[in-house]
Amino acid sequence: MQNIAKLAPAAETLPDTSVPIVEFRNASKSFGAMQVLQDVDLKIRPGEFVCLLGPSGCGKSTLLNLTAGLLQPSKGSAHYRGEKITGINVKTGYMTQNDHLLPWRTVRRNIAVPLELAGWSKADTRRRTDELLKKVGLEAFADSYPSQLSGGMRKRCALARILAYDPETLLLDEPFGALDAQLRLLLQIELRNIVRESGKSVLFVTHDVDEAVALADRCVVFSARPASVRHVINFDLPEDRDLKTLRYNPKYQEECARLWKLLTPELDRQAALGGKS
Amino acid sequence: MIVILARLAILATFLAAWQLLSPAFDLEFFLSTPAQVAVSFWAIASNGSLFYHAGITSFEAISGFLLGGALGMAVGLAFGRYPFLAEVMDPFVTTFYSLPKVALAPLFILWFGIGIDMKVILAASIVFFLVFLNTYTGVRQVSREQLAIMRLMGATERQLVFTVIVPSAISWVFAGLRLSVPYALVGAIVAEIIASNRGLGYLLSGATTQFDTAGTFAAIIAIMILAIVLNFLVKHLEIWLTPWRQSAPDREITV
Numbered sequence: 411m412q413n414i415a416k417l418a419p420a421a422e423t424l425p426d427t428s429v430p431i432v433e434f435r436n437a438s439k440s441f442g443a444m445q446v447l448q449d450v451d452l453k454i455r456p457g458e459f460v461c462l463l464g465p466s467g468c469g470k471s472t473l474l475n476l477t478a479g480l481l482q483p484s485k486g487s488a489h490y491r492g493e494k495i496t497g498i499n500v501k502t503g504y505m506t507q508n509d510h511l512l513p514w515r516t517v518r519r520n521i522a523v524p525l526e527l528a529g530w531s532k533a534d535t536r537r538r539t540d541e542l543l544k545k546v547g548l549e550a551f552a553d554s555y556p557s558q559l560s561g562g563m564r565k566r567c568a569l570a571r572i573l574a575y576d577p578e579t580l581l582l583d584e585p586f587g588a589l590d591a592q593l594r595l596l597l598q599i600e601l602r603n604i605v606r607e608s609g610k611s612v613l614f615v616t617h618d619v620d621e622a623v624a625l626a627d628r629c630v631v632f633s634a635r636p637a638s639v640r641h642v643i644n645f646d647l648p649e650d651r652d653l654k655t656l657r658y659n660p661k662y663q664e665e666c667a668r669l670w671k672l673l674t675p676e677l678d679r680q681a682a683l684g685g686k687s
Numbered sequence: 688m689i690v691i692l693a694r695l696a697i698l699a700t701f702l703a704a705w706q707l708l709s710p711a712f713d714l715e716f717f718l719s720t721p722a723q724v725a726v727s728f729w730a731i732a733s734n735g736s737l738f739y740h741a742g743i744t745s746f747e748a749i750s751g752f753l754l755g756g757a758l759g760m761a762v763g764l765a766f767g768r769y770p771f772l773a774e775v776m777d778p779f780v781t782t783f784y785s786l787p788k789v790a791l792a793p794l795f796i797l798w799f800g801i802g803i804d805m806k807v808i809l810a811a812s813i814v815f816f817l818v819f820l821n822t823y824t825g826v827r828q829v830s831r832e833q834l835a836i837m838r839l840m841g842a843t844e845r846q847l848v849f850t851v852i853v854p855s856a857i858s859w860v861f862a863g864l865r866l867s868v869p870y871a872l873v874g875a876i877v878a879e880i881i882a883s884n885r886g887l888g889y890l891l892s893g894a895t896t897q898f899d900t901a902g903t904f905a906a907i908i909a910i911m912i913l914a915i916v917l918n919f920l921v922k923h924l925e926i927w928l929t930p931w932r933q934s935a936p937d938r939e940i941t942v
Contacts, residue, residue: 478835478839480835498838498839499839500838500839500840500841502839503839503840504835504836504839506832506836508832510830510832510833510836512850512851512854513858513931514854514855514858514929514931515931523837523840523850524840524841526850527837527840527841527842527846527850528841555930555931556931557931557932575840575841577839
């Protein structure tokens with residue numbers, strides 16, 4: 411943990427793009443007899459927003475778990491900034507479809523969790539949570555409990571909590587999956603803005619083609635289970651794309667169509683495997 | 688308003704029927720009458736013995752609840768944290784759980800005498816399992832994902848226990864609180880009926896052995912009132928201690 415912490419400031423002053431922030435080398439993973447990953451070779455550059463796209467249940471989430479150090483590959487290896495990941499990787503922040511807020515804590519105190527864990531003073535925590543509440547637009551709900559919030563607000567709260575401990579890399583596993591289209595768009599815009607401002611790297615798992623094209627700089631298409639890299643696509647869309655009007659951009663439509671074409675054979679194969687199982 | 692009137696009407700009808708039918712069928716010895724019960728109740732209330740006995744019973748129930756609750760939480764937490772321990776102990780726990788704890792009362796009398804200790808311990812042994820099971824569920828309820836997310840935030844094992852696991856278990860215990868307190872009262876009263884020289888259970892069995900039906904009903908009413916008061920207190924304690932639970936209905940529901 412400590413040597414990773416030491417690495418971080420050096421990396422900020424001297425951005426070394428030659429060392430990938432996340433790298434999988436021939437990574438395979440099996441759970442018992444079921445193989446979920448097969449020989450995944452992939453490099454993520456620092457500051458990149460990468461979508462991992464594939465049929466549901468193909469094993470994309472396993473890649474996030476490997477990056478977070480929650481799982482170890484059965485074969486091959488996973489690396490973070492050149493170092494092999496062997497345990498919990500605290501440089502990453504994880505957000506899933508379930509927001510995992512603590513129901514007995516108010517919004518403010520939920521956001522403060524990582525700060526408390528890191529031993530921040532009361533005053534600093536207060537100041538930082540104020541900033542974050544403002545950033546995600548939850549100032550008015552600081553003292554509400556998660557059970558009083560709508561789904562979108564809970565997501566915002568979870569997002570603020572991740573930002574509180576400021577991990578270098580965000581691991582997002584269909585974070586907006588359960589939201590309605592408009593809310594999802596708003597949160598996607600917020601996410602992209604925050605990521606662009608802070609220069610964080612993002613691994614974003616989705617099975618939504620439109621979302622992948624809208625958010626990512628690069629998209630990795632996976633095969634049906636066991637997941638292996640099928641295609642890696644760079645999107646030819648501007649950095650400062652406007653997500654609200656993006657859908658009218660012919661280039662966006664082209665990219666979506668291209669991605670769909672690449673994905674459909676895998677969908678069929680996954681369906682033959684028995685869908686979600 | 689109509690609801691209240693309807694309730695009062697039912698109550699009045701019931702009391703009137705009792706008052707009139709009991710002497711009419713010559714059942715006063717077994718059923719007494721509301722008037723006699725009221726006199727009896729007033730007698731124990733005005734000479735203060737009601738409050739003395741109720742105080743003893745409340746003390747036993749509340750102490751038993753606290754003792755059983757504390758032990759139940761500790762063991763539930765340990766079992767939840769160390770699945771190996773839980774697996775090893777499972778048949779023993781299940782056996783004891785299945786045993787009606789009241790069956791232990793004679794043994795407790797042998798060990799602890801007929802004083803307050805024995806009542807507290809019987810109440811505690813009943814509450815223990817309720818709180819233990821709630822705590823255990825609470826600890827197991829914390830998802831592995833939740834713990835993983837906390838670890839990624841840099842939480843140590845100790846921090847996990849105090850930030851997530853204990854609060855989660857406690858919120859489950861609070862959920863079981865309203866269930867546990869009446870059971871603590873059951874333990875205390877049953878123990879008093881079996882062997883005692885004070886408490887509402889003693890008042891109850893004392894009146895019965897003297898064929899004092901009115902006194903028996905008066906004691907039952909006193910127990911009812913105590914149960915209502917304890918329930919009321921627990922309900923408000925729960926609202927006060929778990930504000931996040933009460934907040935849920937403020938929001939529109941989505942199905």
